[in-house]
Amino acid sequence: MDLEDLYEFLKIDTTSAKGKGEEGAKFILDYMKDNGIEAELVKHKAINPYIIGEINVNSNKTLLIYNHYDVQPAEPLDKWNTNPFKPVEKDGKIFARGIADDKGSLMARLQAIIELMKERKLKINIKFVYEGVEEIGSPYIEDFLSDYKDRLSSNYVLWEGSGRGPDDSPEIVLGVKGLLYVELRVRTEKDLHSMYAPIVRNPAWELVYFLNTLRTPEGKVNIKGFYDKVKWLSNEEKKYLKGDRKGMEKALGQEVPDDFMIRVVENPTCNIDGINSGYTGEGSKTVISSYAFVKLDFRLVPDQDPIEILDKLNSIIPSNFEIKVLGKVKPYRTSLKSEIAKAIINSAKKVYGEDPTVLPNSPGTGPMEAFARILNNNQIADGVGVDNAGSNIHSFNENIKKEDYFKAKEWMKELLFELENF
Amino acid sequence: MDLEDLYEFLKIDTTSAKGKGEEGAKFILDYMKDNGIEAELVKHKAINPYIIGEINVNSNKTLLIYNHYDVQPAEPLDKWNTNPFKPVEKDGKIFARGIADDKGSLMARLQAIIELMKERKLKINIKFVYEGVEEIGSPYIEDFLSDYKDRLSSNYVLWEGSGRGPDDSPEIVLGVKGLLYVELRVRTEKDLHSMYAPIVRNPAWELVYFLNTLRTPEGKVNIKGFYDKVKWLSNEEKKYLKGDRKGMEKALGQEVPDDFMIRVVENPTCNIDGINSGYTGEGSKTVISSYAFVKLDFRLVPDQDPIEILDKLNSIIPSNFEIKVLGKVKPYRTSLKSEIAKAIINSAKKVYGEDPTVLPNSPGTGPMEAFARILNNNQIADGVGVDNAGSNIHSFNENIKKEDYFKAKEWMKELLFELENF
Numbered sequence: 001m002d003l004e005d006l007y008e009f010l011k012i013d014t015t016s017a018k019g020k021g022e023e024g025a026k027f028i029l030d031y032m033k034d035n036g037i038e039a040e041l042v043k044h045k046a047i048n049p050y051i052i053g054e055i056n057v058n059s060n061k062t063l064l065i066y067n068h069y070d071v072q073p074a075e076p077l078d079k080w081n082t083n084p085f086k087p088v089e090k091d092g093k094i095f096a097r098g099i100a101d102d103k104g105s106l107m108a109r110l111q112a113i114i115e116l117m118k119e120r121k122l123k124i125n126i127k128f129v130y131e132g133v134e135e136i137g138s139p140y141i142e143d144f145l146s147d148y149k150d151r152l153s154s155n156y157v158l159w160e161g162s163g164r165g166p167d168d169s170p171e172i173v174l175g176v177k178g179l180l181y182v183e184l185r186v187r188t189e190k191d192l193h194s195m196y197a198p199i200v201r202n203p204a205w206e207l208v209y210f211l212n213t214l215r216t217p218e219g220k221v222n223i224k225g226f227y228d229k230v231k232w233l234s235n236e237e238k239k240y241l242k243g244d245r246k247g248m249e250k251a252l253g254q255e256v257p258d259d260f261m262i263r264v265v266e267n268p269t270c271n272i273d274g275i276n277s278g279y280t281g282e283g284s285k286t287v288i289s290s291y292a293f294v295k296l297d298f299r300l301v302p303d304q305d306p307i308e309i310l311d312k313l314n315s316i317i318p319s320n321f322e323i324k325v326l327g328k329v330k331p332y333r334t335s336l337k338s339e340i341a342k343a344i345i346n347s348a349k350k351v352y353g354e355d356p357t358v359l360p361n362s363p364g365t366g367p368m369e370a371f372a373r374i375l376n377n378n379q380i381a382d383g384v385g386v387d388n389a390g391s392n393i394h395s396f397n398e399n400i401k402k403e404d405y406f407k408a409k410e411w412m413k414e415l416l417f418e419l420e421n422f
Numbered sequence: 423m424d425l426e427d428l429y430e431f432l433k434i435d436t437t438s439a440k441g442k443g444e445e446g447a448k449f450i451l452d453y454m455k456d457n458g459i460e461a462e463l464v465k466h467k468a469i470n471p472y473i474i475g476e477i478n479v480n481s482n483k484t485l486l487i488y489n490h491y492d493v494q495p496a497e498p499l500d501k502w503n504t505n506p507f508k509p510v511e512k513d514g515k516i517f518a519r520g521i522a523d524d525k526g527s528l529m530a531r532l533q534a535i536i537e538l539m540k541e542r543k544l545k546i547n548i549k550f551v552y553e554g555v556e557e558i559g560s561p562y563i564e565d566f567l568s569d570y571k572d573r574l575s576s577n578y579v580l581w582e583g584s585g586r587g588p589d590d591s592p593e594i595v596l597g598v599k600g601l602l603y604v605e606l607r608v609r610t611e612k613d614l615h616s617m618y619a620p621i622v623r624n625p626a627w628e629l630v631y632f633l634n635t636l637r638t639p640e641g642k643v644n645i646k647g648f649y650d651k652v653k654w655l656s657n658e659e660k661k662y663l664k665g666d667r668k669g670m671e672k673a674l675g676q677e678v679p680d681d682f683m684i685r686v687v688e689n690p691t692c693n694i695d696g697i698n699s700g701y702t703g704e705g706s707k708t709v710i711s712s713y714a715f716v717k718l719d720f721r722l723v724p725d726q727d728p729i730e731i732l733d734k735l736n737s738i739i740p741s742n743f744e745i746k747v748l749g750k751v752k753p754y755r756t757s758l759k760s761e762i763a764k765a766i767i768n769s770a771k772k773v774y775g776e777d778p779t780v781l782p783n784s785p786g787t788g789p790m791e792a793f794a795r796i797l798n799n800n801q802i803a804d805g806v807g808v809d810n811a812g813s814n815i816h817s818f819n820e821n822i823k824k825e826d827y828f829k830a831k832e833w834m835k836e837l838l839f840e841l842e843n844f
Contacts (some may be wrong), residue, residue, distance in 0.1 A: 058566065171509070172518075177617070179708075181708070182707045183706075188675065188676055189674075189675025189676060190674075190675045192674060192675075193786070194691075194693045194695060194719050194721065195599070195686070195721065195784070195785035195786040195787070196674060196686065196785065197691035197692075197693040197719075197721060198641065198685040198686050198688075198689035198691050198721075198785070199678045199679060199685050199686050200674055200676055200678070201676060202693060202694060203557070204693055204694035204696075204697050205633075205637070205639070208630050208633045208634055208694070208697075209634060209639050212629075212630055212631060215627070217627070217631050219619075219620065228691040252611075252612075252614060252618060252621075252622055253610065253611025253612045253614075254610055254611060254622055254623060256621045256622070257621060260621045263619050263620040263621050264617070264618065264621050266620075267620040269616075269619035269620055271616045271619040271620075271624060271708075271709075271710060272624060272626035272627055272630070272699065273616060273698065273700050273701050273707060273708055273709050273711075274626075274700035274701040274702045274707070274709075274711070275626050275630075275697055275698065275699050275700065275702075275714070276697065276698050276700060276702040277696060277697050277698075278695050278696035278697065278717070279695050279717060280696040280697075280698040280715075280717070281746060284603045284605075284717065284719070284748040284749050285695060285696070285717075286601075286693075286694070286695060286719050286787075287695050287696075288693060288695075289695075289696070292697070293702075295700070295701060295706065295707075297616050297619075297706070297708050299616065299617065299619060299620075305688075310424035321619075326705060327706050346727045350562040356688065362617070363617035363618065363620070364615070364617040365617075374616045378425070385587075
């Protein structure tokens with residue numbers, strides 16, 4: 001029965017970018033209620049409702065489980081080998097939009113808990129929060145958490161789901177990087193013929209010179225105090241950083257350094273996302289453009305603060321540059337010594353029979369810090385998911401290995417047993 | 423009668439970018455023949471014919487006069503106050519497409535010579551060459567000059583026409599800057615999520631670092647040997663470099679240095695015409711683009727050679743950069759001590775009653791060096807034109823001052839008298 005219900009869920013288009021989701025939310029709400037879980041739809045500021053649910057077994061411990069029921073647009077459809085909203089099993093895999101991100105993990109966890117509950121083996125309280133707008137950037141998530149923080153309070157938080165890493169070992173993630181995204185702009189009054197180059201300003205050159213001072217060719221960010229609050233990884237944290245160098249190089253299409261896993265987790269960065277000035281069409285045009293801009297993202301690591309980094313950046317940009325802030329997210333990291341970390345590592349070892357890969361933080365960014373701050377909870381971990389490195393998340397032919405769905409269910413159960421024992 | 427014939431000429435649309443021109447060429451051909459000048463249309467490789475003409479008065483001196491009868495597109499038409507192909511006189515000015523560049527100068531010179539001829543005061547031989555594709559970059563000009571070099575041989579060449587400079591004094595130009603236009607490209611295999619920034623190459627950063635090494639913030643080009651062949655201006659040459667600083671600052675929309683006239687003539691440059699990489703739309707996208715490029719123009723001065731500069735550039739660009747050459751033009755400069763320079767300066771003084779501005783070379787680029795090399799002639803000068811700093815060349819509401827048309831005719835005659843006397 002497991003997969004039948006999952007497949008019904010996958011058939012419902014919940015592409016939040018297209019305004020869809022409510023039908024999927026109702027399906028899950030009914031599924032929870034039908035299985036004896038108290039739950040309700042909460043219409044808040046976002047276009048799709050949240051689902052809040054709870055199972056109270058009178059424990060003094062509560063685990064909050066976060067997932068999202070919305071999916072990315074399936075386009076381009078002609079790249080799919082199957083209908084993205086018609087789950088298909090083939091060669092031990094299941095193909096469908098959302099199977100890996102995040103409907104599969106949502107359902108595997110939920111079914112595992114329902115099973116435990118029915119067998120009366122559920123010994124700690126569970127809270128559920130399912131979001132319907134994660135794929136459009138979780139707008140209003142902080143408002144929502146603030147407005148519902150009492151109902152969402154818990155001892156531990158389980159993040160949306162991480163399955164197997166690139167080397168096929170279970171992958172656990174204990175945090176996220178933060179982000180500061182800015183656009184820098186330089187202007188003069190008008191475009192000019194390039195014959196005036198000996199006597200006029202060129203915004204593109206001014207941008208190049210500033211960027212050159214901002215970061216070294218080795219990747220070091222040249223902002224005074226940029227690294228002051230960086231919590232460098234401990235030897236213990238580095239120990240769990242396994243990785244598949246060949247797989248990574250294949251995925252990225254280029255060579256990576258020996259210590260690529262440490263770097264990708266530990267290092268904050270300054271990246272050029274886009275740069276533009278002047279004539280960029282075919283052939284030649286001799287012009288000094290009146291406008292140049294660059295889009296930069298700074299990936300931040302614990303305990304860097306995007307607001308502090310922005311202040312430092314502001315203090316060094318030339319006075320004639322304009323700056324527009326396009327994003328600020330704080331980094332977050334749960335301690336490897338925390339109960340949730342220990343429980344999720346031990347349960348992974350039991351289910352998969354091998355050491356997991358543990359990332360102290362993801363190389364990417366997410367609103368984990370908002371959960372920690374607003375819900376006043378410093379035990380947040382990701383794992384207990386169904387995906388793998390070949391799952392094509394956000395892309396076409398999204399898939400998981402069928403066996404990983406059942407592994408995730410086992411993992412969910414073992415995690416709860418581990419948490420019981422603290 | 424002067425202006426009537428000019429206006430008929432201006433009414434004919436000769437926008438070479440739109441494939442127009444032949445009707446205008448025939449009009450001028452007939453005008454020359456009707457006035458007793460031997461002339462013919464020469465259909466060569468370009469879309470519009472050349473006109474070659476000659477007046478032989480059995481002198482041992484010959485002046486070749488170069489003009490073009492084609493014009494730039496008049497668009498955007500809604501910015502014009504009048505119909506660009508219907509000449510209108512207003513407030514002492516004449517408005518029409520091509521009146522300043524280059525139909526006005528072509529006709530003023532031609533009419534002056536016809537008048538001298540009829541009065542039997544023409545004492546040196548004249549050759550005419552009128553081009554119909556100057557505004558689309560003079561394609562095949564070198565082939566044409568080579569194929570017709572005997573018929574175009576002369577002692578002096580008068581370039582297309584320069585009237586009054588920014589300070590309203592007559593402006594004489596004795597050369598042009600050269601150009602090397604290149605596009606540099608950097609690629610990796612694929613676009614990547616910016617979370618991989620700690621371990622992968624970013625083509626945009628690689629371009630920034632290279633550009634930073636290529637030129638100093640003060641404008642000095644950091645290519646070894648770049649300045650070796652530069653002929654710095656003599657004190658004599660600097661003396662004639664007048665200029666209108668306030669006018670220049672108004673025209674450019676920014677402050678210029680005290681020695682702006684010397685710099686704009688004497689300094690070779692490296693200019694960013696365009697730069698592009700990654701996401702340049704609205705808002706934020708976190709990406710490491712697989713592609714970055716920059717378009718650069720090097721304005722060269724006598725006696726820099728674009729091929730030598732390209733070799734030097736090639737020797738310093740990183741091995742993973744691609745380079746595409748989009749343009750190579752050699753600089754050219756006629757000596758201030760030459761007969762043509764002396765004659766054009768003296769005649770300007772007589773007609774305008776003031777010292778002219780003399781630019782040893784234009785800040786811009788043109789095929790003057792090809793004329794010098796192929797026609798084996800090192801006495802080429804520009805002047806005897808109808809335009810001024812407010813003529814809106816290549817733009818809307820193109821105009822000249824009506825009196826400057828008659829001044830240019832006088833100047834043409836005085837120039838011929840001066841040349842007679844060497």
